[in-house]
Amino acid sequence: MLRKLVLLVLLALLVVPTLVGVAQEPQGLPVEVPGGRANLFVFDQIFRWGSVGNFNVWRTGGNTPHHHALMLETFWNGDQETGENINALAISGPVYNEDFTEMSVNLREGVMWTDGEEFNADDVVYTVETVKANPGLTQQGWHAQLTKFDVGVEKTGEFSVKFTTLPNPRLHTVFESRWAGLYMMPSHYVSEVEANLADGETLADWHWEAEDVIVLGNYLPQQVDPNGYWELFKRRDDPENSLAGIITGGSGPPYVLSIFYGNENIKKAIAMSRGELDVYFDVDIESFETTLDTTPTARSWYKDFPWAFPNEYSTRHLAFNFEGDPLLQNKDVRWALALAINNVELAGDYIGGLAKVTTFAVPPTAAMTGIYHEAMEPWLNELQIDLGDGEMFSVYDPTVPDQLNAWAEAQGHTVPGTPAEIFGTGWWKFAPEASEKLLIKAGLSRDGGGNWLTPDGEIWTLDLQSDPSENDAYRMGQAAADMWQDFGIDVNFITLDRGAWSQNHHVGAFEVSTPWGSFALPAGDFWPRINGMHSDFYAPAGEDYRPLGGNSLRRLVDPKIDELLDAMEAVDPVGQADQNIALNIEFIQHWVENMIDITCIAFKKLVTWDEKYWTGFPTAENPYAMPLYWFQGGKYAIQGLTSTS
Amino acid sequence: MTLLKEFILPRFAQWLIVIFVGVTITFIIPRLSPVNPVTETLARMQMYQNIDPEAVQAMRATLLDLYGLEGSVLEQYVNFWKRVLKGDLGPSLASFPLSVNQLIGVSIGWTIGLLGTSILIAWTLGMTLGSLAGYYPNRWWSEGLEKSLITVYPVPYYILAFVLLMAFTFYLPIFPLIGGARGTAAFTWEYISSVLYHGFLPALSIVIGATAHRFIMAKALTTTEKSSDYVQYAQMAALPQRKILFYYVTRNTLLPQVTDLSLSLGALFGGALIAEFVFGYPGIGTTMYTAINNGDYNAIMGITLLSIVGIATASLLIDLIYPLIDPRVRYR
Numbered sequence: 020m021l022r023k024l025v026l027l028v029l030l031a032l033l034v035v036p037t038l039v040g041v042a043q044e045p046q047g048l049p050v051e052v053p054g055g056r057a058n059l060f061v062f063d064q065i066f067r068w069g070s071v072g073n074f075n076v077w078r079t080g081g082n083t084p085h086h087h088a089l090m091l092e093t094f095w096n097g098d099q100e101t102g103e104n105i106n107a108l109a110i111s112g113p114v115y116n117e118d119f120t121e122m123s124v125n126l127r128e129g130v131m132w133t134d135g136e137e138f139n140a141d142d143v144v145y146t147v148e149t150v151k152a153n154p155g156l157t158q159q160g161w162h163a164q165l166t167k168f169d170v171g172v173e174k175t176g177e178f179s180v181k182f183t184t185l186p187n188p189r190l191h192t193v194f195e196s197r198w199a200g201l202y203m204m205p206s207h208y209v210s211e212v213e214a215n216l217a218d219g220e221t222l223a224d225w226h227w228e229a230e231d232v233i234v235l236g237n238y239l240p241q242q243v244d245p246n247g248y249w250e251l252f253k254r255r256d257d258p259e260n261s262l263a264g265i266i267t268g269g270s271g272p273p274y275v276l277s278i279f280y281g282n283e284n285i286k287k288a289i290a291m292s293r294g295e296l297d298v299y300f301d302v303d304i305e306s307f308e309t310t311l312d313t314t315p316t317a318r319s320w321y322k323d324f325p326w327a328f329p330n331e332y333s334t335r336h337l338a339f340n341f342e343g344d345p346l347l348q349n350k351d352v353r354w355a356l357a358l359a360i361n362n363v364e365l366a367g368d369y370i371g372g373l374a375k376v377t378t379f380a381v382p383p384t385a386a387m388t389g390i391y392h393e394a395m396e397p398w399l400n401e402l403q404i405d406l407g408d409g410e411m412f413s414v415y416d417p418t419v420p421d422q423l424n425a426w427a428e429a430q431g432h433t434v435p436g437t438p439a440e441i442f443g444t445g446w447w448k449f450a451p452e453a454s455e456k457l458l459i460k461a462g463l464s465r466d467g468g469g470n471w472l473t474p475d476g477e478i479w480t481l482d483l484q485s486d487p488s489e490n491d492a493y494r495m496g497q498a499a500a501d502m503w504q505d506f507g508i509d510v511n512f513i514t515l516d517r518g519a520w521s522q523n524h525h526v527g528a529f530e531v532s533t534p535w536g537s538f539a540l541p542a543g544d545f546w547p548r549i550n551g552m553h554s555d556f557y558a559p560a561g562e563d564y565r566p567l568g569g570n571s572l573r574r575l576v577d578p579k580i581d582e583l584l585d586a587m588e589a590v591d592p593v594g595q596a597d598q599n600i601a602l603n604i605e606f607i608q609h610w611v612e613n614m615i616d617i618t619c620i621a622f623k624k625l626v627t628w629d630e631k632y633w634t635g636f637p638t639a640e641n642p643y644a645m646p647l648y649w650f651q652g653g654k655y656a657i658q659g660l661t662s663t664s
Numbered sequence: 665m666t667l668l669k670e671f672i673l674p675r676f677a678q679w680l681i682v683i684f685v686g687v688t689i690t691f692i693i694p695r696l697s698p699v700n701p702v703t704e705t706l707a708r709m710q711m712y713q714n715i716d717p718e719a720v721q722a723m724r725a726t727l728l729d730l731y732g733l734e735g736s737v738l739e740q741y742v743n744f745w746k747r748v749l750k751g752d753l754g755p756s757l758a759s760f761p762l763s764v765n766q767l768i769g770v771s772i773g774w775t776i777g778l779l780g781t782s783i784l785i786a787w788t789l790g791m792t793l794g795s796l797a798g799y800y801p802n803r804w805w806s807e808g809l810e811k812s813l814i815t816v817y818p819v820p821y822y823i824l825a826f827v828l829l830m831a832f833t834f835y836l837p838i839f840p841l842i843g844g845a846r847g848t849a850a851f852t853w854e855y856i857s858s859v860l861y862h863g864f865l866p867a868l869s870i871v872i873g874a875t876a877h878r879f880i881m882a883k884a885l886t887t888t889e890k891s892s893d894y895v896q897y898a899q900m901a902a903l904p905q906r907k908i909l910f911y912y913v914t915r916n917t918l919l920p921q922v923t924d925l926s927l928s929l930g931a932l933f934g935g936a937l938i939a940e941f942v943f944g945y946p947g948i949g950t951t952m953y954t955a956i957n958n959g960d961y962n963a964i965m966g967i968t969l970l971s972i973v974g975i976a977t978a979s980l981l982i983d984l985i986y987p988l989i990d991p992r993v994r995y996r
Contacts, residue, residue, distance in 0.1 A: 047833075047841055067950075069758055070761070155730060157726055160715035163718070223730070246774070246843075247946075248843055248946070289841060292834070521707075547716075556717050563700070563703060565720075567717065
C-alpha cells in the first residue's frame with residue numbers, strides 16, 4: 020500500500036506540474052492592469068533590485084534609477100540632449116552673494132504632494148536639515164556634502180529659501196540632477212515619522228512601505244516583486260499637479276511597469292518582439308538589428324542610420340596606467356600609439372558608425388560642441404608635436420567626419436545631417452610613419468620581423484584589457500589592439516569579467532584599459548566631475564584608490580592638473596562662466612598635449628521603443644526631451660506618451 | 665546505548681566539526697578578497713553621480729559603522745558566531761538594510777521548489793528508465809532511450825537551456841521570458857498555477873540533463889546486477905520479471921543512487937545559477953553571485969552556512985539510514 024502511495028505521489032509530481040504548466044495561456048508580463056496594454060507602459064528596468072519594497076530613498080541602499088524619474092523631485096534637472104538645466108522645483112537659477120556664502124532660490128508654486136499638501140519652503144528647510152543631521156542618510160553623499168560646507172537654510176517666504184554655506188560656488192549642484200539632485204521630503208509626513216521613531220532609531224532605519232508613499236512626482240508604487248525583477252506604478256489621481264504634469268502638460272500612461280529582463284541583450288529584443296516591452300535602454304548593435312527585424316514598429320532616436328541617441332554625457336578612452344609599463348610614462352610613446360590608430364576604421368567598421376568621434380573627454384553634443392569643440396578646433400589645427408631632430412608634425416585631421424560620412428554612404432546608409440552633426444569632430448591623423456619616428460625618438464627599435472623592441476632589446480609587449488559587457492568600449496579596445504599589432508607591437512588583448520576588470524582599475528593592475536567618462540556636466544562645468552583627479556587623492560598602484568574618495572585610476576600626479584583644479588574650484592560656474600570655461604579649455608589642452616588618455620568616441624545609447632502601444636517618445640525629429648528615462652531628468656519622456664488605442 | 669555512543673554521537677560530532685571548519689573558512693576567504701563591501705557601496709553611489717571626494721571619505725566611516733565592520737577580524741568573527749547562534753545572519757551589505765535572513769528567505773523557496781522538484785523528478789525518471797533499460801537492453805524502446813539520452817548528456821547545460829529558451833519564448837512563444845510567478849505571492853490557484861507555469865521551462869532544462877545522468881548510472885548498475893547469481897537463480901525459479909527487477913535488482917542498486925539523491929538535495933542550497941540567469945528565475949544562486957561580486961560578507965556567509973549545513977546533514981542522514989536500506993551495512 021505504502022509503495023503504491025509513493026509511486027502515486029511521484030507520478031503526480033511528474034504529471035501535475037507538466038499539465039498545469041503547459042495548459043496555461045501564454046502570458047509574459049507579471050501583472051495585469053485594468054484596460055490592459057492600452058493603460059500600461061512597460062520599460063526596461065536597468066538593474067534587478069537588491070533591496071526591495073523600501074521607498075526610503077535617502078538611506079544607504081535606496082534604489083534611485085526610475086524611482087527618481089517617476090516619483091522624486093529636486094530644484095533643477097539636467098537635460099543631456101539640450102545641455103540646459105530645466106527649472107524643476109525652482110523657478111529660476113541660483114543666486115549667490117559675492118563671496119559664495121549665501122545662495123537664494125525661488126520655488127515653484129502649485130506643485131502638490133500626492134496627499135494634497137502643497138510643496139513649499141518648509142519642505143526644503145526640513146529636507147536639508149534632516150539630511151544634514153542624519154549620517155545614515157547617505158544617498159548620493161548629500162549628507163556629507165551639506166556637512167562639509169556647513170550648509171544652513173532659512174525660509175525667506177512661503178516659496179523662497181536662502182542657504183548659508185562655507186564659500187562654495189557650486190552648492191547648487193547638490194540640487195541639480197544629471198543623475199539625481201537632493202530629493203525633497205514631504206515635511207508634514209516625514210516629521211511625524213521622525214517623531215514616532217523608537218528609541219535608538221533614526222530615519223535611516225525607517226522603512227517606507229509602498230502604500231504609504233507621498234511624492235511630488237506623477238506615479239505611486241502599486242505592486243513590488245519581492246525578488247526585485249519588476250515594480251508596478253500607478254499614476255496619481257491629479258497628474259496635472261505633479262511637477263512633470265505642470266511642466267509638460269501631459270498626464271503620462273495610467274500604469275507604468277518597470278521590468279528587468281537580465282543583462283542579456285537578446286532577451287530584451289525577444290521581449291519587445293512579444294509586445295512585452297515598450298522601451299529598452301540599450302543593447303548591442305546585433306540585438307538592435309534583431310529588434311528591427313522582429314518588431315516592425317520599433318525604432319531608436321533616429322528612424323534610420325545611425326539610429327542611436329548620441330548625446331549621453333560620456334566618452335570612451337584608451338587609458339594608461341602611469342605606474343604600469345615605464346615606456347607609457349613617455350609622452351612620445353603615448354602619442355605614437357594615438358597616431359597608429361585609424362579612428363575612421365575604428366568608429367566605422369568596429370562601432371558601425373553609431374558613435375561620434377572626439378579627441379577629448381567631452382561628448383560632441385550640440386551644446387558642448389558650441390562651448391568646447393568649436394573653441395578647441397583652431398588650437399587643434401595648430402597643434403604640432405616634435406617627431407625628433409626638430410621635425411614638427413601637425414597631428415589633427417579635421418576631415419575625419421567627412422571620411423566617416425563617405426564610409427557610411429559606401430555602406431548604403433543615408434546620413435541624416437551634416438558629417439559633423441552625425442559623426443562628431445576631427446581626430447588624430449592615422450600616421451604610422453610619424454608613430455615610427457616617435458618610438459625611435461623614445462629609444463625603441465624594430466627587429467628583423469618588424470616587431471618593436473624596448474630600449475633593452477626585448478620584444479615590447481603591451482597589455483590591453485577590456486570588459487565585453489561594455490560593447491563599444493570592448494570593440495574600441497579590439498580595434499586598437501588590431502591596429503597596434505599591425506604596427507608591430509605585441510599586444511596582449513585581455514578580456515575580463517566586469518568585476519575583475521573594475522577591480523584591476525581600482526588597484527592599478529593594468530597597462531592600458533578601456534574606461535569611460537566625461538570631463539563635463541550637462542551645463543559644461545568640469546570641476547565637479549574631475550576634482551577627484553587632484554593629487555590629494557592619489558593612490559599608488561597596488562592600492563585601491565576609492566577609499567580616498569577621488570579618481571586615481573591613472574596613478575597620475577601632475578602639478579599642472581592640481582593648479583587648474585584649484586583655480587576651477589574658486590570660480591562660479593554660472594556667474595563667472597567665461598572664466599570657468601577658459602580654465603576648462605586650458606585643462607583640455609594640457610590633457611591632449613600630453614596625450615594622457617586616447618579618447619576615441621562618445622557614448623551612444625540604442626534606447627529603442629516600440630510604437631505598437633505607445634507613441635510620443637522623444638526622437639531626433641522631435642527632440643523635446645532626452646530619452647534617458649532612467650535619469651531623474653528623464654521623466655519628461657514618459658510624461659509625453661500617448662496610447663495608440 | 666551502544667548504538668548512540670558508538671555510532672550516532674561520533675557522526676554527530678563529525679557533523680558539528682565539518683560545519684564549524686566550513687564556516688570558519690568561509691568567514692576568512694571573502695576577507696582575503698580585494699573586494700570590499702563598503703568600497704563597492706561607495707562605487708555604486710559614484711557610478712552616475714559626482715560626489716565630492718571628501719564626502720566619500722566621510723561616508724566610508726558611516727558605512728563601516730552601519731555595516732558592523734569596525735573592529736578587528738577576530739572581534740568580527742566572535743560577533744558573527746554570537747549572531748549565528750541566535751539565528752541572526754546580520755545585515756546584507758549589498759542590499760542594506762535588508763537582513764541576510766530576509767534575503768535568503770525571499771530566494772530560498774524558489775530554489776527549493778525548482779531544484780527540489782527537478783531533482784526528484786529526474787531521479788525517479790532516470791532510475792526507473794535506467795533500470796528498465798538495463799534489464800531489457802535489447803528492446804527497441806530501451807535502445808531508443810539510451811541513444812537519445814546519451815546524445816543529450818554531453819550537451820553543456822547552458823546550451824541546452826538557451827536552446828529551450830529560444831525555442832519556447834521566441835520561435836514558439838508559449839512560456840514567459842523571466843520570473844517565478846505572476847503578481848505577488850498569494851494562496852490562490854491563479855498564483856500557484858502561475859508558479860508551475862513559470863517554473864516549467866527551467867525545470868525541464870534541469871530535468872533533461874539530470875535524467876540522462878541518472879539513466880546512465882542506473883542502467884550500468886542494473887546491467888551489473890542482472891548478471892548476479894541471485895538474479896539468475898530467481899529467473900530459473902520463474903519469478904515474475906517485474907518482481908525480479910523492482911524487488912531484487914533495483915533494490916540492490918539503490919545504495920549509490922540514494923547517496924546521489926541525498927547529496928544532490930543537500931547541495932540544492934547552492935542554487936542553480938545558470939538556470940536562474942538564463943530563465944531570469946529567482947533563487948539563491950543569483951543571490952550568492954551578487955553577494956560575491958559586491959563583497960557582501962554576511963550574505964556569502966549566510967548562504968554558505970546553509971549549503972554546508974545542507975550537505976553535512978545529508979551526509980549524516982545517509983550514514984544513519986544506510987543500514988536501513990542495505991542490511992549488509994551494519995551499525996558498528
